[in-house]
Amino acid sequence: MPELPEVETIVRGLQGLVGRRIADVEVRWERTVAVPDVETFVRRLQGRRIEEIKRRGKWVVIRLDGDLFLLIHLRMSGRLVVGRGNPAEDRHLRVALALDDGSRLFFFDPRKFGRMALVEDPGRVVEGLGPEPLDEGFTVEQLRDRLAGRRARLKPLLLDQRVVAGLGNIYADEVLWRAGLHPLRRADRLTEEEVARLHRAIREVLEEAIAGRGTTLEDGQYVGADGQPGDFAPRLAVYRRAGQPCPRCGTPIQRARVGGRGTHFCPRCQT
DSSP states (O other): OOOHHHHHHHHHHTGGGTTOBEEEEEESSGGGEEESOHHHHHHHHTTOBEEEEEEETTEEEEEETTTEEEEEEOTTTOEEEEEESSOSOOTTEEEEEEETTSEEEEEEOTTOOOEEEEESOTHHHHTTOOOOTTSTTOOHHHHHHHHTTOOSBHHHHHHOTTTSSSOOHHHHHHHHHHHTOOTTOBGGGOOHHHHHHHHHHHHHHHHHHHHTTOOOOTTOOOOOTTSOOOSOGGGOSSTTOTTSBOTTTOOBOEEEEETTEEEEEOTTTOO
16 A cells, blocks of 8 residues: 555646756655665756656656656555645655745655665666556456466465556455455466456456545545545445445455455455
């Protein structure tokens, strides 16, 4: 968390920064900067113009002039928020970019797991990621090929960023419920029709979550670039709904540990 819908929402909220120049850089937590060293990071960012902001998997990718790329991964608790002046609550502020129009891009991260990388080749950071599930090229056939011969269970496979980029714990649970597939099913035992259902569920759930600006849970950690929470949480079918009735069949939702992750599913209509 944040996952693909949250990162996509943030990226869309940052589009107003395209064309702005970075006037100053403040790094308060040096380990946020993965590469290069902090001194080089600050020096090379200053004066750069933001040319494009997009997403790759769960990464925010900011293309700068001079053939540089700033990549940001929010990990568990990172937040990217645009504002002016100093934030009212800044004890979790790790990095701030001051822009030439007086606005600032704040990176807050209470748990300190988020990372930034300033590189000339973004492939150096995102190589190995699987296909983007909302791209036209992500077809049923491509998903079938990536699952073929895999004895692993579906839930851990969906969390593997090398298989499909961007899915995390929330949406893996939601996708499997939508597709009617049990999280412990082996990938190599899916039928053609089940692979098609899984493909459709991945795209539908992610598109709906993006339309809802992502999922903000009770902890309130995730917000968009404008500081506003997402609206998708009330539409979650199974995630964190253990003991509540399945929206499809009424059976109580169960929770189990699958691949070391808390997993929510309907024991009746997910087979």
